Amino acid sequence: MKIAVYGANGYQGKLVLAELARHDIDIVLVGRNGARLREAATTAGTVGAEQRVADTDDHDALVAAFRGADAVINCAGPFTSSGPAVISAAIAAGCHHVDTAGEQLYTKAVFDTFAGEAERAGVTVVPSTNDGCVPGDLLAHLVAERVQPIEEITVSHFVTGGGGFSRGSLRSAVETLDAIKAGGLTYDDGDWRIGTPARHTSITLPDTPQPADVVKCPLSEVVTIPRHIAVRHVESLVDAAIAAQLDTPLTPQIIDSLPEGPTEEDRRTQRFTYLIDAVGRDGQTARGILRGHDTYGITAVIAVEAARRLVVDGAKPGVLAPAQAYDPTSFLSFLAPHGISWTITVSDTSTLQQ
Template identity: 50%
Template structure:
């Protein structure tokens, strides 16, 4: 089982390398600069790992590779080119995207080619994407939802990585609209917020604003639902959309939060499903380290795609993997999740 990492020298890429090394998996580092890749490999403690040089059109660098993890954001810029390279090479594909429009266009554009190539492409293996998608699938199995609201509350110490900041800069105008909501088979940026506040764990009632959560565009692909919308605690939403970002400021930032700051990060997710008759069911998830968690998710996703390939095509996480089983795996790696009426995990 050989897994390649594109963008391996970036902040998120090195966390993925560290997770591959922790699990004893064979890896290939792919990127534009041998010097930077070598430095990343040494920093992570995998100095003997194989290095291959390629840009986003990296199909020639994927020989004998079983799966590709794309860590090179902003995905809006080059994500599809890397995914198409995986299609050409005939290897499975995972990325850690959180850019809502990118995820929508990924599904719109790449499905038929992936199906013909016989490979699965699974984007958005992040806490802000895959966990929402997996929880929503479990809720829909218990209740026929008319409406699903995805609410997040974040405590992110140490700030963003440069990659996350660049992704925000590329999509800042779209983020300021509140992103896409799904209503009656259509995508809208002008839909009113489904909630003004959300009660998070501990009974804390928190003001929320519309936000471009990526799972808004995947959930309607496998759940029969009328409305889906993403929400973010208002404090974080204001901080993200009001940020005065520029490439010069980003370049002057630290590469990313320190390990100590990452360990202090907290994220809380509430997914509410409501039926036409007003009945509802709720799922919650809490975790820490919003950068290591996606690395763990992406490596496990790649492993599962190789070991037990799903149907080919572009797939939401809940279409590619058993939702409860994948969440239970995350539960052994720091995530606590529960659904009303189920024992907390």
């Protein structure tokens, strides 16, 4: 098996390289700068891996760089501007494709743009194979099996510690800042809409008596969940304290002056809780609780496993949500040794706060 990593020299890319090396998978490092690729290979312990230089504005070079690989993992953000070129080249090269994007509008654009092209080429594209979208989408599918029919699903993200964002994540945030400030897409009555007010302004976390303030945030689960669950309304929220971190004006110069990303110690001490709250049309509720640590590290684990399963197990050609491409219980069970735990509770009283 051979997997190409685009953006291999970035912060997330190097974590993906190290994860691939642990699986003894043949790697092709692809990026815009040969010197930085060599440096990344040294840092990740993959010096012997093949390295190919290609920019996103050169389709033929990208196709040639991916040729011979079974799958491509794209770690090069901002994905909104450069991601489509990588997908197009991967499809042309006959490769499956996953990426580590967290940009909601990009995720939707992938479904809207590449579904037919990927299907005709016989390859599978799964966008947003990151710490939130994959386990959240899979857990939502399992939650939906407990409550039918479903009126609404609310996805909430809470993160503590971690040392902040990587430079790549900040560049993606800046490029999509308007969508972030607007709260992003909400799925409502059969379509995705912008500008829909949040139904919830606070959420009660497990084992916490006081509700936490939340705000709308464009998470990719809003795009993926309605593709495999019949639901009337899906919205995504984050801890208001996390959203406040993006209120500080950022320029390219400021971002370049920051550390490449969190230290290993910061990542080790970080904790996250993601909630999937479903309300049935009969008033019954179910809550999925996902806990873990190290968002960047677990993203590398998830992206590599997502690509590996497409190559080994296969999936329907086209653009798929995680729960369409992978067995939810199997994939979540795989994540358990990596510190991911999940539970589902069903009750008649919702813990969501209006």
